[in-house]
Amino acid sequence: MSTEQDTAQTSDVLHYFVDEASDPALFDARGRSLIGLDGCSAYFMLGKLEVDDPAALGVALDALRAELLADPYFRRVPSMQAAAGKTAVFFHAKDDLAEVRREVFRVLARHGLRFSAVIKSKHALLAYVRERNAREEAYRYKGDEIYDGLVMELFRRLRPFSDQVNICYAKRGSKTRSAAFKEALEAAEARFERDYGFARDSKVTIVPDVPASQAGLQAADYFLWALQRHYERKESRYLELVWPQVVEIHDLDAAEGGRRGVTYNKKRPLIEDERAPE
Incomplete structure (x- = not known):
């Protein structure tokens, strides 16, 4: 979670369900940008839902x-x-x-549900990829790198202490990404320790599954859908409906005071901020 007060909370087991909205694809088979075409969203989102x-x-x-x-x-x-x-x-x-x-x-x-999400603008991501291509001829963008980066952002922040953390993430296709997920989580924990000066000592279980088998993944999908409708269509009534159960939304590319990155929460509601797509 995102406040110092949260560190006082304890729980024997935490259950997190992780899903994504849209996908991190930027280019078609010929290397042309997909952004702006029908069916291609302008944002990639990763969300986690804590279920009591x-x-x-x-x-x-x-x-x-x-x-x-x-x-x-x-x-x-x-x-x-x-x-x-x-x-x-x-x-x-x-x-x-x-x-x-x-x-x-x-x-x-x-x-008892608590939702958090991290959002990446595909326009900002495309600009980064093109800039890096100009510097590094051998660089080739892969969607897994942004997914793993968002996993780290999603799990590095404060959360209640617990003996056991169960993380179930939505499996896409035949490819499981547990190893990459574990690496991203380890990086997130290392970053947390650097930021706050202490480590979180919990046993972590990571499993992939499909929504049909996990009600938590179905619920996470609904929260992400509501968030996506706000960003992609400026249709905010669904996000407003679930906002009492939202902990925080971290927009990596929202600008404020010359810096990128804005966190929305109960004190700073995303709906009232009326962020619009670039």
């Missing part, structure tokens, strides 16, 4: 899904058919109907 009771959240979301599937109103909706592999199997904000999203948000509001 993952099992209880899973029971609640399963019960909601069963209730919705039994409702004749949704009987012929394509995304509610099991064969489609969408809402009938797991909640995913982009695929779910507006009526479904509203019910999911209602369930999430009743559980």
